[in-house]
Amino acid sequence: MRVDIRQTHRGSILVAALEGELDDHEAAAVRDLLDQKLLDMRVPCLVLDLSGVTFMDSAGLGVILGRYKKITAKNGKMSVAGVTKPVDRLFEISGIKKIMNVYQTRDAAVRALKEEMQ
């Protein structure tokens, strides 16, 4: 699993693009990397781009929900972008869409977050 991390909007939004297979074996490292980056932000704000995820199981749901809980607990915001069909099916089954905003593209997600922050 590769994690490509950028900051945008004067460092106030973290954009993390995941590439590869997000399973239990990869989950802990992805979680630790994201948490370490989010720790530096006063109000954590994350866009998770999943368009490069070639496989995901419920461990991936755990990573997403885990970040969501931590971020909202600190009054931050999080959304997800680039959801492929297989990931979307897991989102449907788990009801994740009821609690989190899901966007087609990373850019759309960033734009929406910027507007919310104004």
Place this chain on the structure above:
Amino acid sequence: MRVDIRQTHRGSILVAALEGELDDHEAAAVRDLLDQKLLDMRVPCLVLDLSGVTFMDSAGLGVILGRYKKITAKNGKMSVAGVTKPVDRLFEISGIKKIMNVYQTRDAAVRALKEEMQ
């Protein structure tokens, strides 16, 4: 395994492009298909294009050597084209290059055969 078959040079040369994995499981069907097509030719003449072969083991060598023997027994000609690096290694180990002409591209192989036939 897919076999894409064309005839060229007024039907005197058969060009067969193999695509996929050429192992023992596929060998018999490929052999039968080629033999059936070669049967119709008075002087069998075959260019085997291996550029689409994604995996090959010694069963593939068997298919190639088998056709070569049958074709030369009927005074025909056969050459091989599009040899990838892994296939080339098998060719080296088996010494196949000492008995058969190997060309970079299908076109080069067809051109050489045409010249030989003149």
Place this chain on the structure above:
Amino acid sequence: MKSQNEMSIQFSAISENESFARVAVAAFISQLNPTMEELTEVKTVVSEAVTNAIIHGYAERVGDVYLRCKIMGYTMELIIEDHGKGMEDIDEARQPLFTTRPDLERSGMGFTIMESFMDEMTIESAPNRGTLVHMKKIIRAPHGAARFEV
């Protein structure tokens, strides 16, 4: 009707083998010509059950995971078994969102996903004896062929 075929795998209960297990099963059932969607479903299900064996079954011990796969006609049967710690209450474990390991950020969706991606799922488990998940799925052969498919 496709003929019968069978395989079984035994492997160390370490997370490196989660991807190995799903690729192996995918390669085995590829002879049924599954759609991409079916293949993803089966890989996901293997991943869920194998991960459970590793992180729940063998949380506090070393051991092996046992996986069996059988093809009969267009039906595939999948059994994933561990000799680990087992469960007290299977019905509770099957509930969506139920997890005993929130500390590992488990989502509690494993069994729910297995159930919705397969046609049948039964679970056998006993404390300190281990767990066996038995699943079945009908794979529909896609129609239409290409060129000389030999």
Place this chain on the structure above:
Amino acid sequence: MKSQNEMSIQFSAISENESFARVAVAAFISQLNPTMEELTEVKTVVSEAVTNAIIHGYAERVGDVYLRCKIMGYTMELIIEDHGKGMEDIDEARQPLFTTRPDLERSGMGFTIMESFMDEMTIESAPNRGTLVHMKKIIRAPHGAARFEV
């Protein structure tokens, strides 16, 4: 030093499983980060030994092929075994171009390829008892990483 990992597979001796076996082994050893060339070598070797078990070992009977793979450090060990008809003369069988099945267009290059693609190869066989091919190969980890490889 990578830690130890082990798997074993048992499967029906039918030719559909030749590709399954090589994909499974390739997936298992991918944790060693093999180069494309090493991966091709290992897949070829698995294909040769498994095919031999199916067409020579179980030529006149049904049965199962047994495959074991072990990773120790950067060394992989591979054992492919059948309980089929076995061989009288192992030294003769190892000769390049030697084959007892020219009727099947076998090239007689199987053992030669296994030997040249692996670092070690030993064969145990006895008539009507079966055959066991034991191989070892050191997989060199390629250097240089990319971005956040987690």
